[in-house]
Amino acid sequence: MKEIKIILLAVFSIALISCGGKEEKKKEGFSYEKKPEVSTKVESNPNDVVITSNDAMQFNKKEIKVEAGKKVKITLRHIGKMDKNVMGHNFVLLKQGVDLVKFGNTAATFRDNDYIPTGTKDVIAYTKLIGGGETAVIEFDAPEAGTYDFLCSFPGHYALMKGKFIVE
Ligand SMILES: [Cu+2]
Known part of the structure; x- marks a missing residue:
């Protein structure tokens, strides 16, 4: 027992x-x-990128820095008033080694496809084309560490609307 x-x-x-x-x-x-902690983290996430564009054919950023090995969220806002047929903007991230000017000139001929060359292999990610007051959001995996070019592929815009996308 x-x-x-x-x-x-x-x-x-x-x-x-x-x-x-x-x-x-x-x-x-x-x-x-605990919700407050999580939301603070989201706000300070370097991979959560907000970029604005305007009626003066400009992005508000010439350089974007993100962390490698994580998702990237790009929110593109058009804070102008003009229609997308006149002052349309998008955000196009090019693969390394792609010539920005050459790509921009080719893209300009693809009006029916929102100025993205059909079946292109030069692009990592891109948003749709938007007009004044509109917003476009995309999410993709950060490419490997390095420096990449981004641009707006609306005809002629890449002269001003371009910058460096740096993955660290
Ligand atoms: Cu543009």
Whole structure:
């Protein structure tokens, strides 16, 4: 009888210990879900990029820096008022080694495809073409570390609307 009691006691205490363990994990889970902390992290995420464009054919950024190995979110806003047929903007990220001027000149001939050459292999990611007051959002995996060119491929815009996209 004594032995049985000891075994029972042992089983009971193991159950207690494992139960306690579970509770601790639950508590950890709770503190992780604290919403203020998470939202602060999102705001300071360097891969969450907001870039604006305007009626004066300009982006507000000439350089964008993101971290490698993570998703990148680009939010392009057109803060002007002009129609996309007149002052349309997009954000096009080129692969390394692609000539920006050459690409821009080719893209200008693809009006029916929002100025993206059909079936192109020169592009990592691009947004749709937007007009005044509109916003476009894209998400993609950051390419490997290095420096890339970005531009707006609306005809003639790349002269002013271009910059460096740096992955670190
Ligand atoms: Cu543009």
